[in-house]
Amino acid sequence: MSEFEFITRITKRLSRTANERRDARGEVAEKAPPDFVDIGPGDDAAVVRAPGGRVVATSDLLIEGRHFRRDWSGPYDVGRKAAAQNLADVVAMGARPTALLIGFGVPLETEPEWAERLYDGLRDECDLVGAAVAGGDVVRAPMVILAVTALGDLAGRAPLLRSGARPGDVVAVRGRLGFAAAAVGLLSRGRDAPAVLLDAHRRPRPPYAAGEEAARLGATALIDVSDGLVQDLGHIAAASGVSIDIDAAALPIAAELGAEGRTFVLTGGDDHAFAGTFPRETALPQTWRAIGHVVAGEGVTIDGRPHGLTGWDHFRQ
Amino acid sequence: MSEFEFITRITKRLSRTANERRDARGEVAEKAPPDFVDIGPGDDAAVVRAPGGRVVATSDLLIEGRHFRRDWSGPYDVGRKAAAQNLADVVAMGARPTALLIGFGVPLETEPEWAERLYDGLRDECDLVGAAVAGGDVVRAPMVILAVTALGDLAGRAPLLRSGARPGDVVAVRGRLGFAAAAVGLLSRGRDAPAVLLDAHRRPRPPYAAGEEAARLGATALIDVSDGLVQDLGHIAAASGVSIDIDAAALPIAAELGAEGRTFVLTGGDDHAFAGTFPRETALPQTWRAIGHVVAGEGVTIDGRPHGLTGWDHFRQ
Numbered sequence: 034m035s036e037f038e039f040i041t042r043i044t045k046r047l048s049r050t051a052n053e054r055r056d057a058r059g060e061v062a063e064k065a066p067p068d069f070v071d072i073g074p075g076d077d078a079a080v081v082r083a084p085g086g087r088v089v090a091t092s093d094l095l096i097e098g099r100h101f102r103r104d105w106s107g108p109y110d111v112g113r114k115a116a117a118q119n120l121a122d123v124v125a126m127g128a129r130p131t132a133l134l135i136g137f138g139v140p141l142e143t144e145p146e147w148a149e150r151l152y153d154g155l156r157d158e159c160d161l162v163g164a165a166v167a168g169g170d171v172v173r174a175p176m177v178i179l180a181v182t183a184l185g186d187l188a189g190r191a192p193l194l195r196s197g198a199r200p201g202d203v204v205a206v207r208g209r210l211g212f213a214a215a216a217v218g219l220l221s222r223g224r225d226a227p228a229v230l231l232d233a234h235r236r237p238r239p240p241y242a243a244g245e246e247a248a249r250l251g252a253t254a255l256i257d258v259s260d261g262l263v264q265d266l267g268h269i270a271a272a273s274g275v276s277i278d279i280d281a282a283a284l285p286i287a288a289e290l291g292a293e294g295r296t297f298v299l300t301g302g303d304d305h306a307f308a309g310t311f312p313r314e315t316a317l318p319q320t321w322r323a324i325g326h327v328v329a330g331e332g333v334t335i336d337g338r339p340h341g342l343t344g345w346d347h348f349r350q
Numbered sequence: 351m352s353e354f355e356f357i358t359r360i361t362k363r364l365s366r367t368a369n370e371r372r373d374a375r376g377e378v379a380e381k382a383p384p385d386f387v388d389i390g391p392g393d394d395a396a397v398v399r400a401p402g403g404r405v406v407a408t409s410d411l412l413i414e415g416r417h418f419r420r421d422w423s424g425p426y427d428v429g430r431k432a433a434a435q436n437l438a439d440v441v442a443m444g445a446r447p448t449a450l451l452i453g454f455g456v457p458l459e460t461e462p463e464w465a466e467r468l469y470d471g472l473r474d475e476c477d478l479v480g481a482a483v484a485g486g487d488v489v490r491a492p493m494v495i496l497a498v499t500a501l502g503d504l505a506g507r508a509p510l511l512r513s514g515a516r517p518g519d520v521v522a523v524r525g526r527l528g529f530a531a532a533a534v535g536l537l538s539r540g541r542d543a544p545a546v547l548l549d550a551h552r553r554p555r556p557p558y559a560a561g562e563e564a565a566r567l568g569a570t571a572l573i574d575v576s577d578g579l580v581q582d583l584g585h586i587a588a589a590s591g592v593s594i595d596i597d598a599a600a601l602p603i604a605a606e607l608g609a610e611g612r613t614f615v616l617t618g619g620d621d622h623a624f625a626g627t628f629p630r631e632t633a634l635p636q637t638w639r640a641i642g643h644v645v646a647g648e649g650v651t652i653d654g655r656p657h658g659l660t661g662w663d664h665f666r667q
Contacts, residue, residue, distance in 0.1 A: 071404060071509075072509060072511065075512075075589070076443070076509075076511050076512050076513075076589075077408060077439045077440075077442035077443055077512070077572075077573060077574050078406045078407060078408035078439050078440055078442070078443045078445075078500075078502070078509075079406070079407045079408065080404050080405070080406055080407075080443065080504070080509050081404065081405050081407055082403065082404050082405075083400035083403055083404055083405045084403060086399065086400055086401060086403060087388060087397050087398065087399050087400055088397070088398050088399075088400045088405040088501065089395045089396070089397055090395055090396050090397075090398055090407075090449070090451055090484065090485065090499070090501060091394060091395035091396065091451070091485060092409075092451040092452075092453050092485070092486055092487055092497065092499055093453065093487045094453030094454070094455055094487045094489050094491075094495065094497050095489075096455060096489060096491050096492075096495070099489065099490065099491070100489070122394045122395050123394075123395055125394035125395070126393065126394055126395045126397065128395075132407070134407055134408070134409040134499055135409075136409050136410065136411030136453075136497045137411070138411055138413060138495075167407065168407065168408060168409070169409055170409055170410045170411045172411050172412075172413060172416065172417070173416065174411075174413050174416070175413075175492070175493070176492070178411065178413070178455075178495060178497075180409065180411050180453045180495075180497030180499075182407070182409055182451055182497075182499040183395075184405065184407060185395070187397070192388075192389060192393075192395075192397050194389065194393050195392075195393050195394070196393075255394075256394060257394050272392070272393075
């Protein structure tokens with residue numbers, strides 16, 4: 034199969050989002066471009082609307098064996114997750130995702146069907162937020178490689194940075210914590226993981242509404258929890274020149290996480306919850322859970338004490 | 351060296367463009383953000399200006415041993431070339447490049463100095479067009495991997511697509527053709543290549559002004575010549591539903607290309623020249639060379655006859 038045949042085949046998987054709207058029976062109801070993609074795959078570059086006059090852009094490089102395992106996750110879930118983690122980064126800036134670009138490295142022996150299911154996953158995750166795969170590149174590679182770039186629009190708002198937290202702010206999270214890490218903890222010891230954990234590992238469900246909601250609520254900082262809560266709050270603390278104190282009793286530690294639940298919640302990434310800081314007087318809706326507060330100083334403490342926990346280092350692990 | 355230490359080190363190489371302006375002696379003259387990057391590396395995502403209300407976006411995945419060889423090119427040239435080929439794709443839409451995102455896969459044994467030189471190359475190529483590296487991702491990988499995304503702005507103009515060529519249009523090229531392919535032809539046979547060819551292979555010099563110039567001249571289609579002139583004109587022909595006839599006598603075949611010059615010019619990529627179609631009455635400046643014309647039909651011919659040439663297939667070669 035040549036490059037062009039392969040690209041044609043996987044590009045077709047994107048057409049539901051890129052070119053068609055389907056009715057409830059799956060029939061093509063209308064041909065319409067997605068909201069933001071003016072020029073999709075097939076030219077020298079894509080053209081994506083940026084109505085706010087600025088574009089939010091982020092990219093991740095995912096390598097088989099390091100960031101995903103084909104024996105732990107099927108292609109559809111790899112696609113969903115690869116899209117999710119980049120869409121979540123756009124949302125963490127307070128923006129609405131508009132498009133993905135996908136660089137896809139394909140081993141010679143890869144079945145076209147495997148690639149098609151991967152692109153189905155990318156497309157379906159994009160559909161959750163009204164974004165679409167707008168372009169990319171397909172090359173031969175020694176292992177599966179996914180280079181995902183996500184774009185987003187701020188609708189004229191200021192971005193929610195890591196650097197805006199101020200002493201007195203409330204720290205709150207929205208989304209699940211520790212589920213994916215608990216699954217990996219079990220799988221890497223060769224043990225079965227309960228379905229709820231396995232699902233969380235294979236297909237994170239970032240609460241995508243969190244970004245625009247946090248912006249509306251007046252958040253002073255926002256981050257996607259991908260390296261672990263303590264480490265990611267540490268990024269906010271460092272960027273803002275403040276300290277963050279976590280209230281251990283307020284942490285959402287789900288029973289499903291088992292005996293090590295507290296550690297998974299504090300150090301596990303990959304659930305793509307969002308952590309933000311809000312002015313003290315903010316009336317937080319129930320979707321957000323207050324777990325601590327911002328104080329003068331530096332670093333992250335738990336109940337006022339040093340935590341001694343280490344987070345995720347993509348180089349060492 | 352941890353991920354954060356490594357990222358801090360390479361991010362510093364970007365600071366000349368991202369944060370500082372230097373005077374003639376290399377001293378920091380002023381701290382200023384680059385023209386288009388509002389938020390650069392260090393947050394969940396970058397924020398890049400898109401004053402035209404749309405963003406042009408393209409990405410390439412480059413894998414060591416396949417797209418570059420560390421024994422043929424040093425890190426600085428790998429960086430220059432990786433940036434150039436993506437900036438050229440933005441220019442081929444008639445847009446001005448604004449920013450790059452870099453996904454960088456790093457083998458464990460890679461010297462930090464090698465990575466720094468790579469980022470120097472990325473930065474310096476961006477400087478040629480007023481763009482900057484706005485963000486990205488660094489991960490451990492079994493070989494060097496570069497995932498490059500380039501963004502650009504159309505300043506409110508319509509993009510120059512592959513699909514706009516019309517019978518009667520003149521076909522013209524701007525930039526060198528065949529130089530990089532001639533170098534690879536010699537190197538892959540274990541022979542020395544003259545400096546002018548070697549330089550062309552290591553560090554393409556796309557004529558970046560070509561995109562906005564073509565737009566001003568009223569080009570009906572534009573493409574970055576990366577797969578070979580015949581194949582890339584074939585993309586315009588297919589997308590536009592027309593045929594393109596090349597006038598063999600008009601081809602710019604440089605003497606340095608040697609006995610196989612004609613083949614290198616017709617099938618060699620990687621010089622990142624631009625090929626466009628223009629209404630017949632266009633007064634082309636000397637920077638553009640007319641090499642053929644658009645006729646009704648399909649495919650690409652040379653002097654009215656089928657060419658029998660094959661172009662570059664990234665999967666097969």
